[in-house]
Amino acid sequence: MTALLDVSELHVALGRGRKRTEILHGVDLTVAPGEIVGLIGETGSGKTTLARAVLGLVQAQSGTVAIDGREVTGLRGGALRAFRRSGTVQYIFQDPLRSLDPERTVFDTLVEGLVVRGRAELQDAALGVAQLVSLPLDLLPKYPGELSGGQRQRVAIARAIAVDPRLLICDEPVSALDASTRITILELLLRLRESRDIGVLLITHDLGSLGGVADRVVVLYHGRVVETGTTEEIFLAPRHPYTRLLVTSVPSIRDEEPPDPELRRALRDEVRGLAATSADSADIPQITGA
Amino acid sequence: MSVSPDSATAVRAAADAAGESGRETLLSVRGLRVSVADGSEVVHGVDLDIPRGSAVGLVGESGSGKTLTCRAVLGLLPVGVEVTGGEISLRGTELTALPAAKRARLRGTDLAAVFQDPASYLNPSITVGAQLAEVLRVKIGLARRAARYRAVELLHAMGLRRPTHVYSQYPFELSGGMLQRVLIAMSITAEPELLIADEATTALDVTVQAEVLELLTELRRDRGLTLMIVSHDLAVISQMCDTVHVFRDGSIVEAGPTRRVLRVPRHPYTRELIENHERFGIDRVRKQRSQQ
């Protein structure tokens, strides 16, 4: 089975002239159809840059991104637009309010992708996706400002689903939401994966939130993938020091004793040592699980 | 799952029991009511007791009244929101009756607070060291050089590496975790007895959150600081607090020792919060393992 998303040896640099710095130093990543892959990375790890590179919003220096078997790194202008119109890959933003046009109704927003493609039967399509994401139909004539946070994120997801994507890239889709709303949105993603066999790349800074959602976890640290494995492996038996630091840092209500600060301190020092050597281009050790 | 307490929990439970009976109450809130401008009540009679040297957690979703309660304790309610009933007493002194100026003097010297967004509490065009030194000069009357020396010392005590370098940096040059440490340093300069942390680690990365929580634990252990921790995250409360108060729609629905509340929740809403917490996240994976 070919991977839906296949990122290989991806290098991306941002900035101009002397300020140009490499953000991603050769990233490998795959997402299979119907698979939810969690991409965990803290501030400055390059996780959002990776998403933007996959979407063609920033140019890669070298390496390849293949979506559904099609090489997309070289696409420019008209060819890129044509590929985007196929709707194969869609993006969900962190802040649903800012990702929705405040002056367009929910209905207009839902069908936007179809209008761009020149589709005509918008009414049925809008009702269909609204039902799919459990969005009350009386919200369709309303504006984003009149919706709750969870409803807005539903609209954003429905807008993406309307063009029948194969791959969803979600960048912190629940970080801006309340705990109970979070659950409904994550459940929605799980349901969409079931019913439509969509592959999801779930980007987050919060390792904890991936439990019960992601099938596999990819850990990004300073622009490099340091460990990949099933969610169980990563949570219960992390091997890379950075992953171990992440796992021991997540507070838990099931801890019999609070996690040992000394262990964390030791891990922290080890991880800092790694970051320092990686600057001299010696690679951070990489661990790949099953 | 079994509820039989292991030895660590037994020790804790014993400590809690001793705390409730033995330790002196630092802050006591009785029947606190808070209303907004149009007259509708948003906090309906909240009771809280914070023993000296303890860590007390306030947990609930947004709009549950936990933040308004701690703002009322600080005397920093938003415009148009006011206390309409109840008592807040610190070491026996009734705070609600105090004039605003006296109350302001209490902040920093007796009560202090850190909030979610540290950057917005700092002047972007002055170095963080200068701002910290200014607090030292105003709050405890140190001379210029002594304040500078003490500020560097405090930054070091907050776990910031290269404190003299950090002293001369501007807020935008520091990460969120470093800024929160600077804010904590500022809040404890005058050695207050109670530190209120209102979602103070919510916006931070998990590894940084762990570091800041460790810092707060150290301050409690080494300086006898009393902590009031407001958070929507049950796990943070679980890790930090002896007792927890569960807020819902402006009332406390359940309160008690943290272990007891999380293991044997009595109120259905507390059970719902715990279920929601274990629905997704690292605790779900750990729960599955423990059930196997």
Next chain:
Amino acid sequence: MKTITGALRTRAGVIAATVLAVVLLLAVIGPLLAPYDPLKNSTEILQPPSAAHWFGTDYLGRDVLSRVLAGAPRSVFTAFEAVGIGLVIGVAPGITSVYLGRVYEWITLRVMDGLIALPFLIFAIAVAALLGNAVHQAMIAVGILLAPSFYRITRAAALNHANAQYVTASQLFGASMWWVLRTHVWSKILPTLVVATANATAGGLLIVSSLTFLGIGVVPPEPTWGGIVASDLSYLTQVPYGPVFPSLFIMATVGALNLLADAIRDTSGDYGRARILRRGASRVRLT
């Protein structure tokens, strides 16, 4: 045009719109209402207002009311013409400068900077000298000089919205630049642009008046409001109130335009927009 209908629900908006409607009516039918021939001289020179001559007569014995009415179309429509030219030259490059790449952006910015640096009246006089002293040539000059402010205003507004997340979302659907501009950016720029246009029209009217006052553009004896003020000013010692009547028309029009601009701005800000949208939303029905 939600922005304008919103403004018309405020008191200031209604007053401004009423005054402007009267002015526009005069601009269309004014010459027909004139009681005398505005170009016909008589021996009754510099008469004070009377039942026969409401605004009095000028130094050639012409009826001032007739001249003001006959001059209305020229005064008002020339201002529109100048603003229209300014809009055409300023708005399109202003929006596209955000989307068409750095080279295009740099060139348009430098051209507009150059235009701002030109002294207003001297440029108008130079154009009149070069292209011939006639109305349209003068208005082209004024229009070119108004363009930079339109360019700056639309560019600033477009920049504000060019990187919005919903614009990115739209681009990820494969939408073209024009589609994004039409659906997401244009409606955000419009309120600002309407305010700028109302302000510029007021300014244009004053400029046209001052140019005709200098004898550029509309040439005597053809009447315009600015021209009447100019000729009346020469006889200020004999008829001190002379310039008042034509000036009143200029002031009323300029004032109404500014008032309308204010009303639109107040109803189309974030607050105003939310209010209008709420009202709009309750009317929308899903068919």
